[in-house]
Amino acid sequence: MKRFILAIAACAAVSLSSLSPAHADGAGVDTIPEVLIEDLQQELGLKDFQAAAIAGNLAQETGNFTMLHQIRGPGRGYSQWSGSRRTEFQNFADDTLSYEDNRDFLIYELTGPYAKVLTRLKATKTTEQAAQVFMKQFLRPNPRHANLPRRMRFAGAYMAGNFSGAGCIDHVHLGGGRIAECERIVRVGS
Template identity: 35%
Template sequence: MFTLTAAAGAAGLAGAAGLGGATPSWAANNNKTAWDFFRGKGLSPSQTAGLIGNFIVESGRDPIDPAAVQFGGGPGRGIAQWEGSRKTQLYNYAKSRGLAWSSLRLQLDFVWREFTGTEAAAYAKLKATNSPSTAAVAVRKYYERPSVHADQARINAAQLIYSRYGDGSAPPPSTETGLPLLKNGASGSAAKTLQYLLRGNGHSLTVDGVFGSKTQAAVKSYQQKKGLAVDGVVGPRTWMAILPLLKNGAKGDGVRALQVELGGLTVDGSFGDKTLAKVRSYQSSAKLKVDGVVGPATWGSLID
């Protein structure tokens, strides 16, 4: 909560048992468990998305990871990276309930305990928001209070969660909006897309689709600049920080990355009518919102 450098601990479905009964495959993850929990408490879809988006950034996993331990062995723990007196309170709460501190359901209950107690002011600020982006920033500012803001990463993650669950129904089976984990040695279209996005952020790279030492160095430099864990690995937090919002009229290497992912286009870095038509066609076929705007959901569906 006071740092963005939370390394992923053991991934798990600690809260899945709380759902009860058979769980459909699209719902069998920690994000959906958290979504159902906070929606059940009365948060709106956009407010819930803003909260979970922060937990993706803080825990460094999508789905959120209740066992996350701060990068380098620092004090932060769990989906909100609690530390200091708040971490002590989490541990004491876990002991009082006879549960591990890394239980997802325990941590969700603890968040709500804070919202109805010591963090009531943060809860009021969250309840005053009306979009995933404003909710994401409110959670960062009033509840997480990290040393590094990284608001764009939080907003992107919140919008991705909203695109998955915001209408209250299951995403279509053909819609996949996850993002790959990339590290040194990876190759393929996702690595090529990453290289274009890094170039768009001022790094000089040959776009060859091979994640080698130069790409790793550029990733580390970008992570350091954004206050992320400097490990050279591109996971949810790094993706969420680097993915641009693109629409008709945009130009540059981010558009080139998009054109490569879409295929069948001249890779000229200009988002014109042909790129717009291709985006809309892709969104329709992937059962995404057909608006011609490339945000986290469209990127997540495109990048494999």
């Protein structure tokens, strides 16, 4: 039977049957940011660059969607929610590492308590404007760690179709809030 394994020391295996039907042959495993960009466009009516700006911001927060627990900090999930937002996220989510729970909570916040941010985001004309609005008004990172240029690089790469190094939708939990990168999943056997 074909299997996917992580090409890391742990070599954790994932059977092909655990992948979604679209990926049962092992081809075309989707990354979190590419699916998230599409979902944000459909669910929130965002333009591609606006959705990429959100994904680029979240990539900066999560090591390109591979670290969903903040290193030496309380943040959890795609937005590294902390404080009362972390508590609300943890109460909302069945699995704080799941794509669906992270996406759904993000959409909940952008259509609920942070709806003004969504309105401002939709008014942006460039990726940089969208990235700044989302960073400053939704995420509000510590200025020492904000790194807007890196957020822009992620968004630009995503707009160019480059999702290398990003966490996989059909992911394997590596422990400690880590998710496997798509490049680390390889097909073996037959």
